[in-house]
Amino acid sequence: MQIESLKLFCDVVQLSSFSKAAKTNGVTQSTVSQTINHLEKHLNVLLIDRSQRPWKLTEEGQIFHDGCKNIVDDFQQLESRMKKTQEEMSSVVRVASIYSAGLRYMKNSVSIFTSQNTKAEINLKYLPHNDVYKNVLNDEVDFGIVSFPKPQRELIISDWKVEQMILICPPDHRLSRQKLIAPQQVSGENFIGFSKNMEIRKHIDRFLKQREINIETILEFDNIESIKRAVEIGTGITILPEPTIEQERKNKTLVGVPFTNNDFVRPMAIIRRRGKKINQTAIDFIEFLKKESE
Numbered sequence: 001m002q003i004e005s006l007k008l009f010c011d012v013v014q015l016s017s018f019s020k021a022a023k024t025n026g027v028t029q030s031t032v033s034q035t036i037n038h039l040e041k042h043l044n045v046l047l048i049d050r051s052q053r054p055w056k057l058t059e060e061g062q063i064f065h066d067g068c069k070n071i072v073d074d075f076q077q078l079e080s081r082m083k084k085t086q087e088e089m090s091s092v093v094r095v096a097s098i099y100s101a102g103l104r105y106m107k108n109s110v111s112i113f114t115s116q117n118t119k120a121e122i123n124l125k126y127l128p129h130n131d132v133y134k135n136v137l138n139d140e141v142d143f144g145i146v147s148f149p150k151p152q153r154e155l156i157i158s159d160w161k162v163e164q165m166i167l168i169c170p171p172d173h174r175l176s177r178q179k180l181i182a183p184q185q186v187s188g189e190n191f192i193g194f195s196k197n198m199e200i201r202k203h204i205d206r207f208l209k210q211r212e213i214n215i216e217t218i219l220e221f222d223n224i225e226s227i228k229r230a231v232e233i234g235t236g237i238t239i240l241p242e243p244t245i246e247q248e249r250k251n252k253t254l255v256g257v258p259f260t261n262n263d264f265v266r267p268m269a270i271i272r273r274r275g276k277k278i279n280q281t282a283i284d285f286i287e288f289l290k291k292e293s294e
Contacts, residue, residue, distance in 0.1 A: 003071070003072065003075050004025075005035050005038065005039060006068040006071055006072055007025070007072050008021060008025060008027075008032055008035045008036075009035070009036060009039060009047070009064075009065065009068055010065060010068050010069050010072050011024055011025060012032060012036065012048075013057060013061075013065050016054065018032045018033060018036075036048060039064075043060075043064065045058070045060040045061075045064075046058050046060065046061070047060060047061035047064055047065075048061055049061075091117075091119045091120050091121055091279070091281045092120075092121045092123060092279075092281070093120065093121070093122050093123065093142055093278075093279070093281050093282040093285050094123045094140070094141040094142050094282075095122060095123065095124045095125070095141055095142065095143060095144070095145065095285075096124075096125055096126075096127050096131070096132045096135040096136065096140070096141040096143075096144045096145070097124060097125070097126055097127070097132065097144065097145035098126070098127070098128070098129050098132055098145060098146055098147060099126045099127075099128075099223050099224070099225075100147070100223070100224045100241070100244060101145045101146075101147065101268055104243065104244060105145075105161075106124055106145065107124075109288070109289060109292060110122045110124060112288075112292075113284075113285055113288050117281065117284065119281075120281050120284075120285070122285065125141075128198075128222065129146060129147070129198060129199050129200075130197075132144040132145070132146050132271070133146070133150075133152075133155075133271070136155070136271050136272065136273050137154055137155075137273055139273060139276060142272070142276075142278045142279075142282040143270055143271060143272045143278070143282065143286060144270070144271045144272075145160070145268065145269075145270060145271075146199075146268070146269055146271055147199065147200060147266050147267065147268045147269075148199045148200060148202075148203055148266065148267060149267065149268075149269035149271060150199070153274070154273060154274050155271050155272065155273065155274060156271070156272045156273075156274050157269050157270075157271050158269060158270045158271075158272075158286070158290070159267065159269055160268045160269050160270050160289065160290065160293055161267075161268040161293045162265050162266070162267050162268070163241035163242060163243055163244075163265060163266045163268065164241070164242045164258065164262065164264075164265055164266075165204075165207070165239055165240065165241055165242070165259075165262070165264040165265060165266055166239065166240070166241075166242045166256045166257060166258045166259065166262070167181060167186060167237060167238075167239060167256070167257045167258075167259065168228070168231055168237060168238045168239065168240050168245060168254055168255070168256055169231065169237040169238075169254070169255055169257070170231060170232060170233075170234050170253075170254065170255070171252060171253070171254070171255050172234075173234075173237065173255070175237070175257060176255040176257070178257055179257070179258075180257065180258055180259070180260045181257050181258075181259060181260065182259070182260050183207070183208075183211045183213055183259050183260075183262075184211060184212075184213055186213060186215060186237060187213050187214050187215065188214065188215070188216075189215055189216075189236065189237050190215075190216055190218045190235065190236035190237070191215040191216060191217045191218065191236050191237060191238060192217075192218070192219045192220075192221070192227050192230045192231055192235060192236045192237070192238040193217040193219070193220050193221075193227075193238065194220065194221065194222065194227070195220050195221065195222045196220065198222060200266065201220075203264075203266075204239050207239070207264050218235065218236055219235060219236065224240060224241075224244050227240065228240070228244070228245065228248060228254060231254060232248070232253050232254060239264075240256075241266045242256055242258075270286055270289065270290075
């Protein structure tokens with residue numbers, strides 16, 4: 001017994017007409033009659049007394065109608081709630097981002113996007129580099145933001161931003177007054193680095209090794225903010241993406257100096273699990289981020 005059959009029966013009673021019930025439900029009058037017959041056979045009772053004109057509900061028919069009406073009303077309310085829930089879910093976007101990208105770019109982007117798309121809800125979480133990949137591959141988020149993206153067969157990688165990597169030092173450092181420096185000029189300096197397991201650390205180490213630059217890493221941190229604070233107090237120098245010291249430059253607590261002939265950049269990307277279907281709001285947010293970066 002299906003809910004459609006119960007609704008047809010209720011409509012016949014409410015409208016006092018087989019033909020009107022058929023029109024309301026977009027079916028033929030014959031279909032309505034057959035449905036009522038099937039209900040009567042299933043219940044082994046007569047629901048409608050057709051021997052009278054106009055026809056009337058039998059006593060059993062009245063009892064069945066009262067029960068069916070409650071069932072149909074409850075189902076329609078439940079259906080309405082489910083549709084509303086589905087609409088709400090389709091406007092939620094789950095994003096995982098590495099700390100530096102999330103703190104610098106995403107907060108402002110989320111604010112602008114949600115102001116333009118009032119039904120959108122962006123659930124953003126900041127995670128270590130490797131955890132962003134895990135969240136994307138495990139379908140815990142719709143997409144992720146990473147730097148130095150690692151190609152994987154399971155991932156779709158879309159370019160997002162490219163940031164220049166530059167030398168960062170305190171204002172009173174010997175290199176702070178130069179407009180450009182050769183990479184070899186940092187040899188022998190105390191260096192504040194990223195933790196060894198971080199992707200950006202591997203690329204900085206490669207940059208230094210290829211140029212045969214010897215530095216002494218005296219401190220390691222897993223985030224840019226801690227590295228900047230260590231450099232500010234004169235502990236050492238570092239190499240960071242240029243946009244990450246915008247505020248410190250304004251405050252004159254740090255100086256950024258580009259390298260000569262510098263092709264060392266930090267590429268940032270949007271990653272998605274291949275084959276994963278995401279809602280339209282998530283697609284719109286990705287397109288918004290790409291256009292904003294342009």
